[in-house]
Amino acid sequence: MNTPLRRGATAIVGAAESDLGKVAPGLGPIDLMAQAAGRALDDCGLSLRDVDGVFATTSQSRMPTLALCEYLGLQPRHHDATNMGGASFMTMIGHAQAAIEAGLCEVALIAYGSTQRSLGRANVAAPDPNPHEAPYRPLYTASSYALAASRHMHEYGTTRRQLAEIAVAARQWALRNPAAWEKKPLTVDDVLASPMISEPLTLRDCCLVTDGGGALIVTSTERARDLRRAPAYVLGVGEAISHYSISAMPDLTTTAAVQSGAQAYRMAGLRPADVDAAQLYDAFTITTLLFLEDLGFCPKGEGGRYVEDGRIAPGGELPVNTSGGGLSYCHPGMYGIFALIEAVRQLRGDGGERQVAGCETALAHGNGGTLSSQSTVILGSAATL
Numbered sequence: 001m002n003t004p005l006r007r008g009a010t011a012i013v014g015a016a017e018s019d020l021g022k023v024a025p026g027l028g029p030i031d032l033m034a035q036a037a038g039r040a041l042d043d044c045g046l047s048l049r050d051v052d053g054v055f056a057t058t059s060q061s062r063m064p065t066l067a068l069c070e071y072l073g074l075q076p077r078h079h080d081a082t083n084m085g086g087a088s089f090m091t092m093i094g095h096a097q098a099a100i101e102a103g104l105c106e107v108a109l110i111a112y113g114s115t116q117r118s119l120g121r122a123n124v125a126a127p128d129p130n131p132h133e134a135p136y137r138p139l140y141t142a143s144s145y146a147l148a149a150s151r152h153m154h155e156y157g158t159t160r161r162q163l164a165e166i167a168v169a170a171r172q173w174a175l176r177n178p179a180a181w182e183k184k185p186l187t188v189d190d191v192l193a194s195p196m197i198s199e200p201l202t203l204r205d206c207c208l209v210t211d212g213g214g215a216l217i218v219t220s221t222e223r224a225r226d227l228r229r230a231p232a233y234v235l236g237v238g239e240a241i242s243h244y245s246i247s248a249m250p251d252l253t254t255t256a257a258v259q260s261g262a263q264a265y266r267m268a269g270l271r272p273a274d275v276d277a278a279q280l281y282d283a284f285t286i287t288t289l290l291f292l293e294d295l296g297f298c299p300k301g302e303g304g305r306y307v308e309d310g311r312i313a314p315g316g317e318l319p320v321n322t323s324g325g326g327l328s329y330c331h332p333g334m335y336g337i338f339a340l341i342e343a344v345r346q347l348r349g350d351g352g353e354r355q356v357a358g359c360e361t362a363l364a365h366g367n368g369g370t371l372s373s374q375s376t377v378i379l380g381s382a383a384t385l
Contacts, residue, residue, distance in 0.1 A: 007267055008385045010097040011224040011231035014044035014217030015344040020330045021181055022117050023211040029058040030067050032113030032213030032332075037072065040215035045228035046107060048072055051217075053105030055080040055092040058113055059333055068111060078104040085368020086281050087239070088112075089216070089337040090375035094237035096218040106219060113213030114332035132247045139198050142206060142284070144246035144370035146198035149286040151252035153200065155301065158289070160200050162304035164191035166285040167204050167327050169313035174324025176314065176354035181208055182328040204327075205285040212332035214341055221385075232344040233385060235270065235361070236378035238263025246370040253301075257294035257365060257374040264363075264376040265296070272296035275378070276359040277346045278318060279339035281367040282325040288312075291365055292320070295376065319356045322346060336366030340377065347381050360384055 016039030018032040033056060041047060054076045056065040065081040068074075078099050082088050089110055096108035138144065152158045168188055174180035186204065194203040224231035240259035243249045265271060272295060280291040289303035297318060298306040306312075312320035321327070323342040326335040343362035345351055351359075360383050366375045 005094065005097050005101065005237065005267065007235050007269065008233045009221055010100055010218055011221055011233045012216050012218055012340070012344050012379065013224045013227045013229060013231050014040035014046065015341045016040040016043050016215055017179070017338065017341060018113065018213035020179060020212040021210055023115060025118070027115060029060040029113035029115055029213065030064070030071050032115065032211065033068050033111040033215065034071050036113070036213040036215035037109055037111050040217050043229060044217050046217060048074060050107045051109045052076050053078040053096060053099055053108035055082070055096055055108060055110045056112065057081055057083045057088045057334070060114060076105065084373035084375065086283070086334040086336040087366035087368040087373040087375035088334060089340055090237070090364060090366040090377045091239045093218065093234060093340070093377050094239065097234055097237070100218070100220055106223065108218040110216040110218065110337070111213065112334055112337045114334070115211045116333050117209050117211045130245050130247065133245060141370055142198040142201060145284040145286055146201045147246055148252045148290065148371060149200050149284070152286065152289070155253055156304065158304035160192060161188055162307060163205055163285040163289065164188040165307045166282070166288045166312070167191045169307070169310065170282060170321050170325045170327040172313045173322050173354055174328035176352070177324050177329060180324040180329045181210055182324065201284055201286070207283045207326035207331040207335070208328070210330045210332050212330050214337035216337065216340060230348050230381070232347045232379040233382070234377065235380045235384060236264035236266070236268030237376070238267070239375040241373045244369060244372050249371060253290070255290055255294050255371050255374055257291050257376065260374040260376040261295040264378050268378040270361065270378060275361050275363045277322055277343065277356045277362045278320045279322070279343050279362065279364040280320060281335055281339060281365055282321055282327050283331070283335065283367065285327070287367055288320065290371070295363070295365060314354065322351060322354045322356060339364040339366065343379050347379055
């Protein structure tokens with residue numbers, strides 16, 4: 001992202017989820033967006049009358065921003081329906097800041113909703129036909145991520161037990177989160193013994209399938225200071241893409257998070273060592289490992305060793321996915337917005353039993369497609385300005 005956005009010029013002032021898990025029959029993705037939007041506005045003390053920018057996406061609507069605006073009775077001055085998969089919402093943070101700095105809007109609503117669990121697998125959006133991949137009958141999207149995991153294991157000696165450590169850490173965080181879908185303890189042996197989905201990834205290496213929606217409210221720093229809750233200031237943003245189909249990925253062990261992370265760190269004036277909590281898109285255990293490497297928390301090839309011995313679990317050196325992540329908290333398709341919501345809560349001190357002590361900086365990273373799009377946001381408390 002080459003725009004001259006200013007560090008700390010905007011802030012997330014409202015953050016909330018809709019009901020999660022399996023929602024009531026008859027509800028659709030726009031219903032969940034609206035529910036989350038109402039809660040996010042209540043969170044910061046604003047109303048729909050204040051919203052003049054709307055940013056929304058979902059795989060279940062061709063024109064989600066238009067549908068949401070109609071549902072809420074909004075006629076915003078600015079709207080955006082960017083779709084980069086799970087990276088969309090981190091990208092929308094940058095787009096919202098650009099719009100606010102340009103005077104296109106003052107209060108931006110970012111929203112997502114999905115009822116993929118209620119709909120069932122057959123109704124979830126499928127990838128575009130790919131003549132180079134279809135003959136091999138891959139299981140979308142698990143087989144694509146399994147390729148990345150297999151290659152990492154081949155090149156760097158990463159083991160299935162190390163990948164399982166990531167799932168176990170996520171579950172340990174989820175057990176401290178009352179809103180998490182998964183409520184039972186999980187061990188490395190449990191992960192390894194669960195059904196194989198696409199070798200080397202077992203069921204417990206894969207994210208949940210839930211319904212749910214989320215919403216964020218973004219405004220200028222000046223306006224944020226007068227609102228109900230402590231703002232989470234936008235210190236840095238970055239976005240990058242490397243491919244669309246997994247068969248076109250330049251290197252199965254390195255993602256464009258290298259570029260998006262570098263942009264975000266540069267804008268924030270921070271380094272990986274300055275991050276107090278990291279919320280990393282974890283559609284599969286391998287994604288957490290790749291992003292730990294590509295965002296600079298450990299060298300390339302050392303992600304497996306890095307996650308051993310509870311380093312990213314409660315009490316570890318780097319708190320990662322403190323809500324339980326997509327592996328144990330919720331995953332209604334495009335998980336990125338939930339990573340941002342958790343980052344805001346950690347900065348506010350709203351984490352309850354999972355609160356990271358002294359959390360002043362939080363990184364939220366989104367991934368879309370098959371490791372295709374990457375977007376990084378670094379947020380900070382007032383102490384970081």
